[in-house]
Amino acid sequence: MENPIKYSYKLRPGYGSDELLIELDGKDQPDELQTDLILILEQNGFKLTELKDIWQNDEWSFIFRSQQGVVLLSRDTVWDFFFLMGENNQADILKLDEILSKNPLFEKLNVNNSDYQ
Numbered sequence: 001m002e003n004p005i006k007y008s009y010k011l012r013p014g015y016g017s018d019e020l021l022i023e024l025d026g027k028d029q030p031d032e033l034q035t036d037l038i039l040i041l042e043q044n045g046f047k048l049t050e051l052k053d054i055w056q057n058d059e060w061s062f063i064f065r066s067q068q069g070v071v072l073l074s075r076d077t078v079w080d081f082f083f084l085m086g087e088n089n090q091a092d093i094l095k096l097d098e099i100l101s102k103n104p105l106f107e108k109l110n111v112n113n114s115d116y117q
Contacts, residue, residue, distance in 0.1 A: 004104040007033055011097045012111045014085070020093050022084040022100070030080040036105060037073060037082065038062065044099055046071060046092075068092045 009024040026033035041064050042048065050063040062073040069089035075082050086093045100106040 005107045006105045007036070008107045008109050009100055010109050010111045011093075013113055013116045015116050017116075019086070020090055020097075021086075022093060022096060024082040024084070026075070026080040026082050030075070030077075030082075033082060034060075034075060037084075040099060040103065041071070041073070041096075044095075066092055068095075071096070 006029060007024060007026070009022055011020055011022055013019060014021050024033060024037070038048065046064040046066050048062060049065050050061075052061040052063070058076060058078045060075040060077065062075075064071045064073065066089075068086075068091045070087040071089060071092050072085045072087065073082065074085065084093065084096055097108075101108050
């Protein structure tokens with residue numbers, strides 16, 4: 001049987017911050033990861049409200065809203081890293097961590113939070 005895991009992610013603090021974010025590596029299948037993440041967000045009550053092409057930074061920003069607030073899905077189009085960040089909204093980041101951890105396409109990688117101080 002084929003291994004269903006396609007993506008890995010880390011729940012970690014932002015550099016020099018106590019705020020948690022989710023970092024995903026999409027280098028093998030970035031377009032598929034983007035599609036899967038948007039679908040997962042929408043299936044779990046997040047509404048896409050804005051899309052920004054930040055061409056100076058080679059970045060796409062997808063802004064979602066939930067009952068708890070705003071979640072930003074950011075894609076670096078050079079390195080194909082993705083970040084899920086809450087704007088003063090840690091509840092949704094923890095909720096998304098739980099959702100991804102139960103999804104067979106995702107593998108959660110352990111991190112040492114002190115590496116991000």
